[in-house]
Amino acid sequence: MEGKGGEMSGRAKGRRRKITPLSKTFEERPQDQIHSQGEEDVDQFPFPFRFWILACVQLICGAAVYLGLWIVPYLMGGLSIIFQPVETLRICFVVAFPVILFSFSMLRLQPEICPVWWAAFRGFLSLPIGMIVASFIATIFGAPVSYESAVRTLHWGALVSTLTVVPVAAVAGGSWPMWHQLFAATKPNGPLELALCLPAHGAAIGSWVGAWPMPLDWERPWQEWPVCCTYGAVGGYLLTVFVSLGWNAVNLRQSSKGEEEKAK
Numbered sequence: 001m002e003g004k005g006g007e008m009s010g011r012a013k014g015r016r017r018k019i020t021p022l023s024k025t026f027e028e029r030p031q032d033q034i035h036s037q038g039e040e041d042v043d044q045f046p047f048p049f050r051f052w053i054l055a056c057v058q059l060i061c062g063a064a065v066y067l068g069l070w071i072v073p074y075l076m077g078g079l080s081i082i083f084q085p086v087e088t089l090r091i092c093f094v095v096a097f098p099v100i101l102f103s104f105s106m107l108r109l110q111p112e113i114c115p116v117w118w119a120a121f122r123g124f125l126s127l128p129i130g131m132i133v134a135s136f137i138a139t140i141f142g143a144p145v146s147y148e149s150a151v152r153t154l155h156w157g158a159l160v161s162t163l164t165v166v167p168v169a170a171v172a173g174g175s176w177p178m179w180h181q182l183f184a185a186t187k188p189n190g191p192l193e194l195a196l197c198l199p200a201h202g203a204a205i206g207s208w209v210g211a212w213p214m215p216l217d218w219e220r221p222w223q224e225w226p227v228c229c230t231y232g233a234v235g236g237y238l239l240t241v242f243v244s245l246g247w248n249a250v251n252l253r254q255s256s257k258g259e260e261e262k263a264k
Contacts, residue, residue, distance in 0.1 A: 105120040
């Protein structure tokens with residue numbers, strides 16, 4: 001009986017050893033494994049396709065933002081961010097948010113234990129948090145506080161949250177080391193982290209730069225809140241999308257040369 005009991009306990013321990021690694025969440029992994037996880041997950045595809053998958057996601061998201069801010073509002077009745085900011089921002093959000101959310105959910109970390117719907121759900125949960133934080137920061141830096149301006153601020157905050165917070169939440173979830181690595185330390189490791197870090201910083205810095213013409217007494221319609229900041233956020237986002245694409249393309253070329261030299 002003791003032999004059977006020992007054998008059964010040994011089997012139970014073996015089962016525990018098999019289950020424990022799979023049951024660990026993303027947040028429980030060591031920091032060095034977290035930083036390399038994004039590149040490992042993209043590595044499930046053949047080497048030449050790693051860059052192209054990420055590039056397609058970035059180009060699709062950039063095209064959705066561009067279409068949502070300029071093309072779709074114009075086709076829906078000649079709307080413009082200058083004269084109809086709330087309606088235009090709403091259309092841009094409706095067009096860009098689902099595209100960005102589900103595109104980056106496909107690049108989620110740990111796909112073996114994190115389904116697409118869960119990555120999309122946590123990205124959706126991050127939207128109101130980022131919107132409130134962006135609106136609060138804009139108010140601190142001088143955004144008007146009237147009711148009409150507050151509505152504009154919230155719409156602008158929703159767009160900024162979509163460009164900055166939602167992709168990271170969909171990919172990384174609630175991992176503090178990953179968020180710290182991208183936003184506090186600003187040290188992206190690998191092509192996926194670069195594709196998350198640069199556009200987010202580009203949108204934030206672009207919003208700040210875009211606010212500079214607002215206090216000037218030119219009395220132009222495009223100086224009204226939040227037109228300049230919207231142009232700055234979208235312009236900074238699109239610019240850094242192409243910068244990250246170029247950077248990853250250069251790294252891809254260097255890696256290809258390195259593999260060719262090793263093969264020789």
